[in-house]
Amino acid sequence: MIELEGLTKRYGDKLAVDGLTFTVRPGVVTGFLGPNGAGKSTTMRMMLGLDRPTAGDVRIDGKHYAQLRDPLTSIGALLEAKAVHGGRSAYNHLLCLAQSNGIPSRRVDQVLETVGLSAVARKRSKGFSLGMGQRLGIAAALLGDPRILMFDEPVNGLDPEGIHWIRTLMQRLAAEGRTVFVSSHLMSEMALTAGHLVVIGQGKLLADTSMSAFIAENSRSYVTLRSPEPERLRDLLHGAGMTVVPRADGALEVDGGDAAVIGELAAANGLALHELSPRQASLEEAFMQLTAGAVEYHAHSEARGTAPGGAPAQPGGDGWGAGRQAPGGGRGKRRRGKHRNDVTDPDQGA
């Protein structure tokens, strides 16, 4: 396990990490999410003893990183893909790491095989592509066969095959009962990879929950309907206590009722439906809702006419429809000029 308690890091005036308390557990891939500058890399660096906390504590299986005897056998990490001496071959890079960490040299060939670099093992890593560099970094993380693995943006710059490979590897490592902690900005990828999420914003913990609960709690789900008699349908659903918002394209969006109930109600009242689609919110939509108030660098070119996740905006202006509030107590509303490092796009005249 990785246990953080009140973990805090201050750089001058900047509180980069602000009292984080959470536990990363084995057996599941835990995604670590947050907008740019939220403090993810700083947190990971403190976990690895590369930065000293201003306050609080982080323990790896109950110990501080500095107390681990052969750290690579307890925790493996990919922080920066190309943190490798370019003149060295992949094999020699890994061999040096193995020798300085009491790891048998046969592990070098094993991990090269695992990451698919055996054929280029004797070549200088200077000529490696971004993807090969990522694979070498992952090989180093796996070298000590650690029970805990940590990856900072592992799929950055990878092609679809590489992304798929990393996803499968992480899930396999978690299925073996290891602790897998991974940061990424690729929400669609994270949604496929992680079972648990830790989300931070401006250094503070915003969520520590399962993927499904996170999406359910931080996004709105609704049913989209189309009917040749939209007004009759709207009155019927209103009468049943549902909130109905007509869309500009003629569809109705319904909160507060599930598709089966709506379909049966329409049938019982002789109303034809041309569409009845429950809408499952995406991780990206939920993430944007939760973190909108914690975004440090925020462009002002707001997409007018679409809500996060692509739902058309209502005349109410915030994309959630008149009279409704975004989940999370309205944190989802974008407010101009609230954030310290707001970037104003002069072309937008904001």
Ligand SMILES: Nc1ncnc2c1ncn2[C@@H]1O[C@H](COP(=O)(O)OP(=O)(O)OP(=O)(O)O)[C@@H](O)[C@H]1O
């Ligand atoms: N060495 C440092 N000196 C001063 N400020 C720093 C230093 N390292 C990080 N920061 C600041 O701390 C904050 C958190 O940075 P960090 O890199 O941890 O965020 P992040 O969540 O990893 O961001 P990103 O997603 O953009 O990689 C940022 O405001 C950053 O500018």
